[in-house]
Amino acid sequence: MRLFFLSAPATNTAECPDPTRSAQRKRVLWLSCTAHALHDGYTDMIYALLPTWQADFGLGYGALALLRGIYAGTMATLQVPAGSLARLLGTRATLAIGTLLAALGYALAGMSGSLLGLCVALTVSGCGSSTQHPLASGSVSRAYGRNARAPLSVYNFAGDLGKSALPAAVSLLINFMPWRHALWAMSAIGILVALVIALFLPSVRGIESSAEATASEATQGSQSGFSLLFAIGVLDTAVRMGLLTFLPFLLRSKGISPQMMGTALALVFIGGAAGKFACGALGARVGVIGTVFTTEGATAVLILAVIWLPLAPAMILLPLLGVMLNGTSSVLYGTVPELTPAGRTERAFALFYTGTIASGALAPVAYGLVGDRIGVHGATIATAATALVIFPLALALRRHLSTT
Known part of the structure; x- marks a missing residue:
């Protein structure tokens, strides 16, 4: 590195x-x-x-x-x-x-x-x-x-x-x-x-x-800043993939029909696509740290709400949950060049994507082991807790950014 x-x-x-x-x-x-x-x-x-x-x-x-x-x-x-x-x-x-x-x-x-x-x-x-x-x-x-x-x-x-x-x-x-x-x-x-x-x-x-x-040539990059961004990206992906692993089982426990399950997941994915588009532009306006705090905090709150609410209101929240789950990623990708020295942008993106893809593959396994021990609700709460772990990392990242 x-x-x-x-x-x-x-x-x-x-x-x-x-x-x-x-x-x-x-x-x-x-x-x-x-x-x-x-x-x-x-x-x-x-x-x-x-x-x-x-x-x-x-x-x-x-x-x-x-x-x-x-x-x-x-x-x-x-x-x-x-x-x-x-x-x-x-x-x-x-x-x-x-x-x-x-x-x-x-x-x-x-x-x-x-x-x-x-x-x-x-x-x-x-x-x-x-x-x-x-x-x-x-x-x-x-x-x-x-x-x-x-x-x-x-x-x-x-x-x-x-x-x-x-x-x-x-x-x-x-x-x-x-x-x-x-x-x-x-x-x-x-x-x-x-x-x-x-x-x-x-x-x-x-x-x-x-x-x-x-x-660009004057930018020397920041090793510690990129490492923090990398860690945030890995944890953000873990939250997203972990929740998607347990969401069908969570909804099934609320009595959702097999026919409605596909609709529920589609609502999350539609919201996720909108979140990638909207939150990237939002990050350019209100800053990286503020956007990360908003999306990750809202993700944790919405995960807990979906756990405890009845099926109908939980379904209403799914598109918004999708927006917050995926919204952080666009802001993070847009920050990679800011923490990268001249001539190393492709390598930075390669490292970042490698970490997030690996996290997406390993996180469901890790949360699955947690779920075997404490159940679906406990493992889903663990994904919300992981979203909150990003907060101190984002605060530490603030000093490495030209704007927040």
Whole structure:
């Protein structure tokens, strides 16, 4: 971690005319959003395919969990190397190649005839998807400089759109064609996106204004500040994934019907998507620390309210709970560049995303063990307590930020 905070050598960047620079920034943002939607959609598309693979290959639940774990684990562990590769090949080439690999992985899955074949295919796709988070978010950050918070929230929101659209699309296609053909169709979309990125993603350093470049080069970053931000991100993800693990059981204890369970979860996810979009912009206006205090405090209160309220009022609170659960993440992502030295933005995002993805995988296991000992209500209260643990970390982070 210490090497990460060594300052990078200064580089000169040419200043473009304002209209050209603005147009190129927008192109960076929308292509990054497209990449985020595609890759996050590919990641969650596995959930829609697991029942089909179980029936077609006769897989047990352990094998199905292995498939999901291979993709997520490969994607998480290779994000830092992806940032290093981008310094050699360039962001545009690396992101385009990664997107192509992610698409080809699903094409290979459509050709596979065994569990081993699926494992290899998902490993290839996971390798490709490892490039997206550090490089696309780093590109948006570099393009917008000190004004990157709101664009990063839009980028963050785009990932949720992909998580909703692509699994639904593949599920629909499977109703009209063999699942292998459906995967080839989804792979074709990824190949097209890779081609668009290769042809049209601008060179980010070429569109930074000289003032922003100078400010960026003067920033040395803060090792302790980034460590605090990293810890907050890990705990925030743990709260979110832990609660989502227990929420169905909590609602079932209140007498919710199986038909309404899907509606309840959809309310949370809709609120979560809105929270990513809204709280990023809110953080740019009222400050990081104030927003974190608001979202995490409200998360703890709403979790306790959902535990103790009857079903009907609890259902009403679910969209707001989703807003608060996901809202913090956009503010945190937008703060990464502020605590990062020049030339290390992609690496910072890679480290940050690796930590949050790992937290998302491990937190349900940890809370599950707690739930085995003290029950569903006790484990859910533990997620609320975890949200409150973020408060002192946020206070400590305040002194590392230029604005709060």
